Amino acid sequence: MKKVLFVFGTRPEAIKMAPMIRELKGRPEEFEVSVCVTGQHREMLYQVLDFFSIKPDFDLEVMKPNQSLFGVTSSILVGLEPVLDQVSPDVVLVQGDTTSVLVGALGAFYKKIKVGHLEAGLRSGDLFSPFPEEGNRLLATRLTDFHFTPTPQASDNLLAEGVDASKIHMVGNTVIDALFWAVDILKDQGGNPLEDLLPTLDWSRRIVLVTGHRRESFGDGFQQMCAAISRLATDNPNVEFIYPVHLNPNVQKPVEKYLSGQPNIHLIAPLDYPRLIWLMERSYFVLTDSGGIQEEAPSLGKPVLVMRNVTERMEGVTAGTARLVGTNEQAIYEAAQTLLHDAESYDAMAHAVNPYGDGTASRQMADILATAK
Structure with a gap:
């Protein structure tokens, strides 16, 4: 059994992490799951968690009024250390390109814990657009062990940067998994x-x-x-x-x-x-x-x-x-x-074909993590 810690803090991360959390929790013989939210977003984050019936095990509650990137970054890093010590995960999973991603990967690196990066390999080619997301992506890549890319282009981006091909796994994007799940929930609820x-x-x-x-x-x-x-x-x-x-x-x-x-x-x-x-x-x-x-x-x-x-x-x-x-x-x-x-x-x-996946990304990633050494 592998111990997996999810670290995220914003609404988009929560949306894309939700189907992966469900997948791993549905395989208790293979995974022990813990969820840590940084609180980088607050109300919007919990709206998503409530919708998908996810209860965090840890909430760092880092966001304060008018807080700078310096403040957010340092608060997450300090708050994450005792969580990593308590959970002692085999893998830390982060998603996307936020400050929570960068610091989640950095904290895992400091503890010599493997990092899995969902939605890896996205690049705009402009370090300041989007800012600070492009920089976060580039830095997190150097600390990642499992690069879960959404598209062939994202995989090619990583290969061009010298990432070991054996660490790159093209699985699609969990946003499609979450979308199909959400549409099913909404259909069951009905109404406008x-x-x-x-x-x-x-x-x-x-x-x-x-x-x-x-x-x-x-x-x-x-x-x-x-x-x-x-x-x-x-x-x-x-x-x-x-x-x-x-x-x-x-x-x-x-x-x-x-x-x-x-x-x-x-x-x-x-x-x-x-x-x-x-x-x-x-x-x-x-x-x-x-x-x-x-x-x-x-x-x-x-x-x-x-x-x-x-x-x-x-x-x-x-x-x-x-x-x-x-x-x-x-x-x-x-x-x-x-x-x-x-x-x-x-x-x-x-009617063009969506290149971002078919809704099976979470299952593919779980299979990879389950068999990884």
Whole structure:
């Protein structure tokens, strides 16, 4: 039996860790599982944990108001040491590219514990975009023993950096495992979970889901994104644009300035994971700068326009499920207009094959860990 410690701290990590936790806990003869959350996110993190019925064994509760990367990093590292001592795991599993990933891998390294990195090998090629995620990925890679990559491109990225091929395992992305699980839960629950937030919305109309919050776009880029959405709403009055707005003031201020007051733009509070998935499935297409949504939406047959200048998820762009449109107002506007008014272009994206997996990533990783020495 192998002792496995999961370390994560944000909502996206929790989503992608949840099916792996379920898989390992479902094999008690092979794995003893412990879960440590850092608390890098708080309310949003526990929304996901509650939805998937996961109870952490440890909560470091590191987040404080206006805390810097220095503070978060040092708090996680100090808090993680006694957890590692108590659990004494054979493997520490981290996911993605957050500060929790970097420090989880570093703490395991300090204790000479093996590290498994879910969603390994993503690269944008720009150390400062996304920031600090690209740096976190690069640093965590050097400390990792099991590189669980989502796509062949991610594996190739690691090989190009000199990672031993025997340590690289292409399994797909657990975000697809989680998505299928969540859709099943939502179908069992039934109903419209957004009826209370949008009681007057005409759900028979086409709906565009908008998400935008990345710090590298703050300033002019974010203003242009908002200007494009405003134009689209004006020129397409029979299309509803729903934007769950991140709480960061750098997001809220330009969104309020450019997008409030238009009848077919609906600015709502951030959605928990199940309601976001429900809305994504209900949408016509998605305008986003989110990483996870670039992977999830194609599994639901939804085209994705990526409002970023670079993305570490080029597989979707290559496959045709996503299009990188940048943060230029005219480019965003034209790409969205094409999807709204050109059925052939829309169908080509909606029916492209999702390159991020088939929902079996968790099982594949568990099999690898179970037999590893």
